[in-house]
Amino acid sequence: MFFIFSKLLSFLIKPTFWILALMIAGVLNNKKRKLFLFFSLLIFLFFSNDFIFNTLVKAWEVPQISITKFDKQYEAGILLGGFSDYDYIKNKHNFKKEADRLIYTLQLYNQGIIKNIFISGGNGNLFNNNYKESETIKDFLIQNKIDSNDIIIENQSRNTKENAINSAKLLDKKNEYILITSAIHMKRSILCFENEGLKIIPFSVDNSMSYSSNKIEYILLPRSRVLENWEDLIHEIIGYYVYILTL
Secondary structure (H helix, E strand, O other): OHHHHHHHHHHHOOHHHHHHHHHHHHHHOOOOHHHHHHHHHHHHHHHOEHHHHHHHHHHHOOOOOOHHHOOOOEEEEEEEOOOEEEEOOOOEEEEOHHHHHHHHHHHHHHOOOEEEEEEEOOOOOOOOOOOOHHHHHHHHHHHOOOOHHHEEEEOOOOOHHHHHHHHHHHOOOOOEEEEEEEHHHHHHHHHHHHHOOOEEEEEEEOOOOOOOOOOHHHHHOEOHHHHHHHHHHHHHHHHHHHHHHOO
């Protein structure tokens, strides 16, 4: 129920949903057409503005720390899924923009900062097609010369809450673990994992750029890709507060 509710709420608060809904309302309602179209344009201009989005997302993200700050070896790095799909026809992975999670996990492993790679992730789709991300990523790592004995997987999770619950069942709570996920996703992840009694060191990846442009087009002109970025941020904010309410 939590999973379905979170998915539905995220959909209903998408800026693109309201832009389209207001445009349709404007077409259907002659008397209030200008009002509906005005608010549709207003929402579009706000949620497609790069400057506004980057200012707000930086306040939400958990900052990244330098890999050189780690001065000891940890039992494992917890790699959260959601960064890949698998094409069963071509037998290949399609990595998403969140693939930094995997890249930095490999760096932590290859530098000896983590002994093991713990992959948490099943299938986050509303309708399950039997795809298990952690299983396909384990195969990918083995094919790329990572020792299979150093890879642990948890393949039942559909969301961050389940990532934490299922991971806590398999990991020794006496140890500290490095938690690896996107900066925008880290705040919610910390809340979930610490609530399950796991000691974690957050290692954010996929951060927003630390600098901003002062070009006029960056500040004023709308960009369609920013609408998609807003959907990610809204999803994280909703997930964070919905989880607080269900604690």
